[in-house]
Amino acid sequence: MVSEALWDRSRCSVAGTLAVVGEKWSLLVLREAFLGVRRFADFQRVLGAPRAVLTDRLGTLVEQGILRRVPYQAQGERQRHEYRLTPKGIDLYPTLVALMQWGDRYLADGEDAPLELRHRDCGEPVHLALVCDAGHELSGAREVRPQARVRAD
Amino acid sequence: MVSEALWDRSRCSVAGTLAVVGEKWSLLVLREAFLGVRRFADFQRVLGAPRAVLTDRLGTLVEQGILRRVPYQAQGERQRHEYRLTPKGIDLYPTLVALMQWGDRYLADGEDAPLELRHRDCGEPVHLALVCDAGHELSGAREVRPQARVRAD
DNA sequence: CGAGTGAGTTCGTCAAGTGAACTCAGGCGG
DNA sequence: CCGCCTGAGTTCACTTGACGAACTCACTCG
Numbered sequence: 001m002v003s004e005a006l007w008d009r010s011r012c013s014v015a016g017t018l019a020v021v022g023e024k025w026s027l028l029v030l031r032e033a034f035l036g037v038r039r040f041a042d043f044q045r046v047l048g049a050p051r052a053v054l055t056d057r058l059g060t061l062v063e064q065g066i067l068r069r070v071p072y073q074a075q076g077e078r079q080r081h082e083y084r085l086t087p088k089g090i091d092l093y094p095t096l097v098a099l100m101q102w103g104d105r106y107l108a109d110g111e112d113a114p115l116e117l118r119h120r121d122c123g124e125p126v127h128l129a130l131v132c133d134a135g136h137e138l139s140g141a142r143e144v145r146p147q148a149r150v151r152a153d
Numbered sequence: 154m155v156s157e158a159l160w161d162r163s164r165c166s167v168a169g170t171l172a173v174v175g176e177k178w179s180l181l182v183l184r185e186a187f188l189g190v191r192r193f194a195d196f197q198r199v200l201g202a203p204r205a206v207l208t209d210r211l212g213t214l215v216e217q218g219i220l221r222r223v224p225y226q227a228q229g230e231r232q233r234h235e236y237r238l239t240p241k242g243i244d245l246y247p248t249l250v251a252l253m254q255w256g257d258r259y260l261a262d263g264e265d266a267p268l269e270l271r272h273r274d275c276g277e278p279v280h281l282a283l284v285c286d287a288g289h290e291l292s293g294a295r296e297v298r299p300q301a302r303v304r305a306d
Numbered sequence: 307c308g309a310g311t312g313a314g315t316t317c318g319t320c321a322a323g324t325g326a327a328c329t330c331a332g333g334c335g336g
Numbered sequence: 337c338c339g340c341c342t343g344a345g346t347t348c349a350c351t352t353g354a355c356g357a358a359c360t361c362a363c364t365c366g
Contacts, residue, residue: 007267007268008267009199009200011264011267012184012253012256012267012268013252013253013254013255013256013257013260013261013266013267013268014180014181014184014249014252014253014256015181015184015256016256016260017252017253017255017256017260018180018181018252020260022175022177022180023322024175024322024323025323027167027171027175028167028168028171031165031167031168034294034299035299039343039344040343040344040345041342041343041344044343044344046162047162049323049324050323050324050325051325051344051345051346052323052324052325052345052346052347053322053323053324054345055344055345055346077332077333077342077343078331078332078333078342078343079332080343080344081344088259090293090294090295091255091258091259091293092255093283093293093294093297094247094251094254094255094281094283095248095251095252095255096167097251097283098247098248098250098251098281099166099167099170099171099248100165100166100167100170101166101247102166102170102244102245102247102248103165103166103167103168103169103170104166105244106241106244107166107169107170107173108166111164112302113166113302114160114161114164114165114166114301114302115160115165115166115299115300115301115302116299116300116301116302117297117298117299117300118285118297118298118299118300119285119287119289119291119296119297119298120295120296120297120298121289121296122285122287122289124285124286124287124289125285125286126283126284126285126286126291126297127283127284127285127286128247128251128281128282128283128284129281129282129283129284130246130247130250130279130280130281130282131279131280131281131282131284131290132271132272132275132277132278132279132280133277133278133279133280134272134275134277136272136274136275136277137284138272138279140243140244140246141187141243141246142243142273143272143273143274144246144270144271144272144273144279145270145271145272145273146187146188146268146269146270146271147268147269147270147271148267148268148269149265149266149267149268149269176353177353177354178354192312192313193312193313193314194311194312194313197312197313202354202355203354203355203356204313204314204315204356205314205315205316205354205355205356206353206354206355207314208313208314208315229364229365230311230312230363230364231311231312231362231363231364232363233312233313234313307366308365308366309364309365309366310363310364310365310366311362311363311364311365312361312362312363313360313361313362314359314360314361315358315359315360315361316357316358316359316360317356317357317358317359318355318356318357319354319355319356320353320354320355321352321353321354321355322351322352322353322354323350323351323352323353324349324350324351324352325348325349325350326347326348326349327346327347327348327349328345328346328347328348329344329345329346329347330343330344330345330346331342331343331344332341332342332343333340333341333342334339334340334341335338335339335340335341336337336338336339336340
């Protein structure tokens with residue numbers, strides 16, 4: 001346990017990340033992006049989000065460097081742009097997997113999880129694990145000691 | 154890539170989990186819970202969230218079985234209750250770590266991350282990893298193949 | 307008995323999300 | 337060339353949610 005006064009919440013990375021992707025629909029947009037959705041109309045159709053909100057979320061995700069707009073043209077249509085993940089966006093994958101795993105465990109309601117993740121190379125199921133730099137795999141939060149870092153100023 | 158029509162978004166675990174902990178402040182409440190905060194007044198003080206919102210979030214987290222109310226009394230005070238993580242709540246730890254790691258990498262702004270996680274046993278830094286059941290550690294989303302599961306009905 | 311405190315509720319205000327209708331650019335068929 | 341279609345986006349009226357200050361309530365202490 002960390003004494004609550006000893007660290008600076010205003011710089012907390014959890015809060016910071018949520019400020020970027022924590023608005024309604026943002027993470028669901030990214031879920032679809034990871035599944036290959038790229039076009040505005042497809043996001044709109046599969047998510048059912050209001051157009052205005054979707055425009056806004058895609059815009060801020062682009063601003064934040066999580067998605068980038070790429071021009072394309074389908075034949076017989078004018079040029080449009082699609083939304084693709086940047087490396088910064090791809091690094092949000094563990095966040096989505098973490099949310100998914102928790103839901104799979106606690107919300108499945110007796111049914112199987114609707115989506116399975118497998119290693120592309122060997123076909124085995126993939127999951128998130130907490131590991132330390134010495135190679136130990138931890139069983140959960142109890143094995144972790146959070147430590148406030150002293151500010152360098 | 155999964156063909157977008159081939160899976161049932163309405164049962165998506167990401168959306169389900171976000172429906173439970175995706176409201177404003179919920180994940181920040183849990184962050185503090187993992188750092189040892191337990192009392193209403195302490196949550197209120199460190200988060201700065203409006204009382205009414207905090208009451209609501211704590212209530213739904215208890216309803217959802219993520220926190221539980223435990224009675225206690227400090228000396229010289231009447232009996233109150235504090236909020237503690239249940240196992241279901243503790244399993245949200247990877248989600249918070251995922252958000253934190255992303256923020257540490259992309260929002261640190263040249264400074265060190267304000268909070269470090271270390272293995273209680275060996276003291277080494279802890280991080281999240283994607284691993285498959287064959288023991289391979291994956292480098293990221295590109296090595297994962299999502300696969301829609303056929304419904305059993 | 308009166309003041310203090312932790313936890314919570316109420317309330318007016320303001321921001322955000324929602325769904326329907328409207329706009330706009332360009333390609334296409336006639 | 338004209339009117340229509342389509343994807344992307346904006347506007348608008350409405351509802352929901354967040355905010356901060358003030359109020360309530362139960363209990364303890366002096």
